[in-house]
Amino acid sequence: MTIHIKMLDGFDTHHIIEAVFKSFARALKTAVSTDNKNIDKIPSTKGVL
Numbered sequence: 821m822t823i824h825i826k827m828l829d830g831f832d833t834h835h836i837i838e839a840v841f842k843s844f845a846r847a848l849k850t851a852v853s854t855d856n857k858n859i860d861k862i863p864s865t866k867g868v869l
Contacts, residue, residue: 823844825840825844
């Protein structure tokens with residue numbers, strides 16, 4: 821996987837890096853989680869099950 825992060829605002833490098841890692845971790849957690857309502861269906865990125 822390749823990710824590109826663009827800093828749009830901020831000055832403190834520590835806080836910027838911390839925010840990047842936290843937001844990426846939350847997005848990744850959402851992306852790999854299973855949907856218990858549709859456990860027997862093939863997931864779709866188009867919203868169609």
